[in-house]
Amino acid sequence: MSLTTESFAIQLAFWVLSFCTVISAIAVVQIQDLFRSALFLIVTFLGIAGLFVLLGAEFLAGVQLMVYVGAISVLIIFAILMTRDLEEGNPSHSFRIPVAIVAILFMLFSIYAITVGTNWDSRLISETLNQEQQTEAGKIFFADSIPNLANLLLTDFVLAFELVSVLLLAAAVGALALVRNR
Amino acid sequence: MIASTPAFFISFDSLKDLFVNLIQSLGFGESFGWVAFLLAGISISFLIINVMVMATAFYTWFERRMIGRFQVRRGPNRNGPFGIFQPFADVLKLIMKEDTIPDAADKPVFTLAPIALLAPTLMIMIVIPFGTYLRDDALLSNLNIGILFIVGVTSVNSIAIFMAGWGSRNKYAILGSMRGAAMLISYEIPMALGITSVLLLSGSLAMTQIVQSQSIWFILVMPMGFFVFMAASTAEMSRTPFDQIEAESELGSGYNTEYSGIKFAVLFLAEFMAPIVTAAIVTTLFLGGSQGFDFLPGGIWFAIKMFVLIFLLLWVRSTWPRLRIDQIMGFAWKVLFGLGLFNIFLVAVEFMVAVELGHTKDDGSLTTEYMLIMAAVNWMVTIIAFVILANFVGKKKYHRPEPTASPLANMGIGGD
Numbered sequence: 076m077s078l079t080t081e082s083f084a085i086q087l088a089f090w091v092l093s094f095c096t097v098i099s100a101i102a103v104v105q106i107q108d109l110f111r112s113a114l115f116l117i118v119t120f121l122g123i124a125g126l127f128v129l130l131g132a133e134f135l136a137g138v139q140l141m142v143y144v145g146a147i148s149v150l151i152i153f154a155i156l157m158t159r160d161l162e163e164g165n166p167s168h169s170f171r172i173p174v175a176i177v178a179i180l181f182m183l184f185s186i187y188a189i190t191v192g193t194n195w196d197s198r199l200i201s202e203t204l205n206q207e208q209q210t211e212a213g214k215i216f217f218a219d220s221i222p223n224l225a226n227l228l229l230t231d232f233v234l235a236f237e238l239v240s241v242l243l244l245a246a247a248v249g250a251l252a253l254v255r256n257r
Numbered sequence: 258m259i260a261s262t263p264a265f266f267i268s269f270d271s272l273k274d275l276f277v278n279l280i281q282s283l284g285f286g287e288s289f290g291w292v293a294f295l296l297a298g299i300s301i302s303f304l305i306i307n308v309m310v311m312a313t314a315f316y317t318w319f320e321r322r323m324i325g326r327f328q329v330r331r332g333p334n335r336n337g338p339f340g341i342f343q344p345f346a347d348v349l350k351l352i353m354k355e356d357t358i359p360d361a362a363d364k365p366v367f368t369l370a371p372i373a374l375l376a377p378t379l380m381i382m383i384v385i386p387f388g389t390y391l392r393d394d395a396l397l398s399n400l401n402i403g404i405l406f407i408v409g410v411t412s413v414n415s416i417a418i419f420m421a422g423w424g425s426r427n428k429y430a431i432l433g434s435m436r437g438a439a440m441l442i443s444y445e446i447p448m449a450l451g452i453t454s455v456l457l458l459s460g461s462l463a464m465t466q467i468v469q470s471q472s473i474w475f476i477l478v479m480p481m482g483f484f485v486f487m488a489a490s491t492a493e494m495s496r497t498p499f500d501q502i503e504a505e506s507e508l509g510s511g512y513n514t515e516y517s518g519i520k521f522a523v524l525f526l527a528e529f530m531a532p533i534v535t536a537a538i539v540t541t542l543f544l545g546g547s548q549g550f551d552f553l554p555g556g557i558w559f560a561i562k563m564f565v566l567i568f569l570l571l572w573v574r575s576t577w578p579r580l581r582i583d584q585i586m587g588f589a590w591k592v593l594f595g596l597g598l599f600n601i602f603l604v605a606v607e608f609m610v611a612v613e614l615g616h617t618k619d620d621g622s623l624t625t626e627y628m629l630i631m632a633a634v635n636w637m638v639t640i641i642a643f644v645i646l647a648n649f650v651g652k653k654k655y656h657r658p659e660p661t662a663s664p665l666a667n668m669g670i671g672g673d
Contacts, residue, residue: 083290083291084291084295110363110366110423111363111365111366114366114416114420124409133401133402134401134402134405134462136409137402137405137409138405138409139409140406140409140410140412141405141409141412144409144412144413144416145408145409145411145412145413145415145442145445146442148416149415149416149419149438149442152416153435156423156431156435221401221402221462
């Protein structure tokens with residue numbers, strides 16, 4: 076079984092997944108029924124998880140499933156079930172288009188800044204290696220990326236890792252403070 | 258393990274090779290390899306779906322017969338020997354019934370909900386390592402993230418239950434699904450804690466690695482983790498001690514109140530497939546998967562262990578009384594959550610001690626002798642913890658006001 080024949084299936088999977096993701100992402104914002112748009116949001120999350128798998132980031136795909144599909148979507152649906160006047164959807168307002176444009180520009184800018192600004196190889200592979208050796212080292216790294224990811228999270232990025240937990244704690248305390256009986 | 262044995266075990270790779278040879282013998286070139294890839298995937302999925310549906314059919318018969326035994330009655334015994342054709346009669350009846358959709362229902366959501374509930378349950382089976390003579394291969398794919406995949410895929414269940422409840426536009430169905438989602442989210446945490454303690458010792462998320470690292474079965478090494486995982490997964494299946502989704506006595510039938518015909522059959526199928534899938538997961542995580550003595554192939558050992566676990570789950574279901582929803586949530590957050598964290602702490606400390614004392618093998622896993630010592634210590638700790646929980650912490654009852662008789666209750670006696 077050569078690599079080229081399998082890569083056709085992977086190409087096919089990529090296009091199907093991307094198509095589903097984009098279509099359902101459009102559906103999330105275009106559909107009036109809030110519950111259905113939440114369901115399309117879940118389809119979007121699933122598609123993104125599939126794209127992560129194609130990129131070789133299986134761990135991220137698993138976490139995407141567990142956190143976004145399993146937890147965040149359920150919270151969104153809970154919030155929707157507690158809301159009245161579901162059928163009408165959001166009232167439209169005049170800031171809609173400008174806000175959307177600003178958000179899109181901000182997203183594009185940050186994606187551009189991150190992709191260009193990051194030195195993708197330096198953390199994994201020393202720069203003395205040539206192109207082929209770097210590719211080999213990258214393959215070894217991504218073949219079993221979970222231990223390496225764990226090492227990076229608990230050594231180089233430990234501050235960010237812990238800060239995120241504190242952020243979640245703050246959110247939980249804030250929620251409790253909001254609903255507490257006065 | 259025996260080196261050369263008949264390859265009765267079908268796997269994705271063997272099927273793919275078969276289709277590649279077939280395509281090449283038909284005169285197509287290398288460029289049609291992706292057809293073989295797709296055909297192999299489709300045929301193994303077909304196989305998994307059919308085997309699981311048949312297994313579930315016989316499991317429903319087994320469960321009803323056994324619950325009959327437990328309740329001193331006969332159970333289904335009319336169709337075929339010992340009533341073994343009862344599931345086919347049930348399915349035929351359900352298929353022939355009218356498939357009604359309520360007028361107010363959200364039709365696409367209502368229709369998709371049974372599929373969304375069944376699909377994740379089936380998808381779990383592709384990473385379960387049923388085992389061969391040669392290696393502990395999974396049926397479809399040895400994923401690197403095996404157990405994470407399982408946790409992620411199971412979490413889709415709560416959304417499917419929401420879809421069923423909301424799509425029905427029935428207040429009992431919505432109540433059932435909201436209770437269910439609250440419960441499923443809460444019990445996912447102790448379940449993940451139970452899994453984490455296994456991962457500490459196995460050092461890998463892949464199901465085959467987890468099986469291979471069990472030189473001593475993990476049920477012996479960490480009984481507390483086993484208890485936490487079993488309790489949490491019983492709740493995830495929402496079977497009797499925890500059945501709040503389908504509370505027949507208070508909610509009609511919960512999330513499936515409005516379902517009938519083939520859609521109800523699919524919901525029913527997903528519900529009864531859950532114990533089989535859970536038993537497979539627990540066998541892999543705690544009972545050493547396909548390990549066993551050499552006179553039987555690994556797959557048979559796997560099936561025997563699964564059967565024992567299924568019977569255990571059935572036993573719990575048929576003998577234990579139901580809990581109220583507040584008791585269920587309290588049990589998740591006050592008991593299982595604490596026990597799970599304590600178990601992780603215990604295992605982690607023991608692992609660090611092992612590393613300090615040099616009881617590790619070359620690949621970083623623990624030696625068998627050290628795991629035996631761990632087993633002894635952990636059993637004692639577990640028993641002490643359960644005794645303390647049951648006798649001291651559990652004795653603190655809820656403080657409720659004394660019930661006072663309604664003035665209407667004794668109208669005839671003390672009144673005018």
